Amino acid sequence: MTGDPIHFKTVLETALLTATEPLSVGQLKKLFAEEVAATEINDALEDIQRDWLGRGVELVRLSSGWRFRARTELTPYLSRLSPEKPPRYARAVMETLAIIAYKQPVTRGDIESIRGVSVSTGVMQTLLERAWIEVIGHKEVPGRPGLYATTRKFLDDLGLLSLRDLPPLAELGALVVPDSVPADEPDDSPLDD
């Protein structure tokens, strides 16, 4: 990169401010006619990130690239202007999403056996329409059910860089079941008082 460094940063910043989705370093390189090293881009991005510290907007690194977003502290103000926003999903939707996120790839049958109830088409449709999940293949069993996985958009929308950044799962606890239970014992539980 031989040009004026301020101009270089200005181009990157403007591209990110106007982009309607995250831009990867590879895409950002294409902004310039001449060859630019990835490290130069990365340095400039970190520089821009610092420039915006303490303001209403932040530059974040997401799964599919870099994108500007408003800081959550501003949401109360912004929602006074336009109250339209995506809904808060019901538990059935979020539990299904969690199973797909943490256990992917899974079939609908897998989800049903974990939740213990049938999964409504509406739940799957909602997640598919939001483009948070997708069918990435089919399981080679009768009926060839679709295998669901989460998308990059899911990670982007939740501000995650990768699946490793998902909230850690609660400890399952070791499955220690008493080796032998006397036949008439189980009834004497602490509950019976």
Add this chain to the structure above:
Amino acid sequence: MTGDPIHFKTVLETALLTATEPLSVGQLKKLFAEEVAATEINDALEDIQRDWLGRGVELVRLSSGWRFRARTELTPYLSRLSPEKPPRYARAVMETLAIIAYKQPVTRGDIESIRGVSVSTGVMQTLLERAWIEVIGHKEVPGRPGLYATTRKFLDDLGLLSLRDLPPLAELGALVVPDSVPADEPDDSPLDD
């Protein structure tokens, strides 16, 4: 406006950076819970305009309000980025269209009572210009409001033969929770004690 002037400017700047349409001073006032004078907004806007001088993006005043846009000098760079994504309608437009499609014939008042917020003239204009909705009569109540319905062009453009081909909305209520439920309520799960 009695608050911190930097914070005041930050809110205005963030609203303008995230808005998909120009924002009038009247709309910008709504950002704040307390009463703000138009002159204060105007002063801050001119201030923000100066802050952005010499950068890739500029704050401009249009007939319908203020908005940020990329400076034309940057276009040669920005156009090198991969093909632009098709534009999307604002959520207010989509919600209004959905109500007209599913609940026609409806008046603007009906739409507002279902959405719970006022419907701007711009939104109706967008849909009328696209020829997706039309006024098919007037309701005999004071003011004789127009009754809106979707057009054949709406069906054609969405690839539908009739309204019956729209996705059914039954059972959708089970997929979302009311907005009023605070986000952190589920924290009190039995496991946490």
Add this chain to the structure above:
Amino acid sequence: MSGVGEDGFVLEAPALPDGVPVAHVFGEPVLTLPQDLFIPPDALKVILESFEGPLDLLLYLIRKQNLNVLDIPMAPITAQYMAYIDAMQQERLELAAEYLLMAALLIEIKSRLLLPRPPREDESDAEDPRAELARRLLEYEQMKLAGLALDRLPQAERDFAWLAVLIEQTAEARLPEVLPADLRAAWLAILSRAARNRHHQVTTDELSVREQMSWILRQVDGRDYVAFEALFDIDRGVSYLVVNFIAILELVKEGLLRVSQEAAYMPIYVRGAETAQESWR
């Protein structure tokens, strides 16, 4: 989220002044804390709706008693579970097959625990019949908590806005594309904001009536009178005729259409409420 139902169950009864709800289940205040299995009949439905299925209910019963999932005492749990199912039946609530299946499983496990184990050589360390249930409960609980954790993450558009500053397009502006699914998605957001989120469900039947209502209004718009029969195309089948008739009734009810007949057996005329109004002036 609907986990709210559990706050009431798990916490010690807080000292609240009368009329202060202890929890909100689907936006409805729950004023009294359920005492063990005593549930106010009218609260039962909302409380049951807050469970995501038999595993969730079972988990609640176990957690409420502060029992170790790994060492579930089968008898009392089965008894409590059955009491819930009884209560559901008395309220004539729709009893999902999954709940009955779980009841059968609990009873089976209990009976296996009571029976002496048949001496078998190949099963040196026979598995406790509760182990599989415990595994499922723990796995479900883990995913339930993960779902809550995901919901707490800041979510695009719901909790923060993306930036998309305008680029003036020199080429002709492209019009946004809309898919039918986008309309459904828009409704979800409307429902979430509406105070009563069960309202505004639209079925296919309703849609065909709505479509016909718009069509009829177009027919009568700007015309003095339209013959009643002219609105019915007999060739289009019975279901169309029925829908069309319902649409006319709906329009009359909403005051958008006037139907008149001078005398018995005389022709019936239809006109828009608007046209009717003007002719009086």
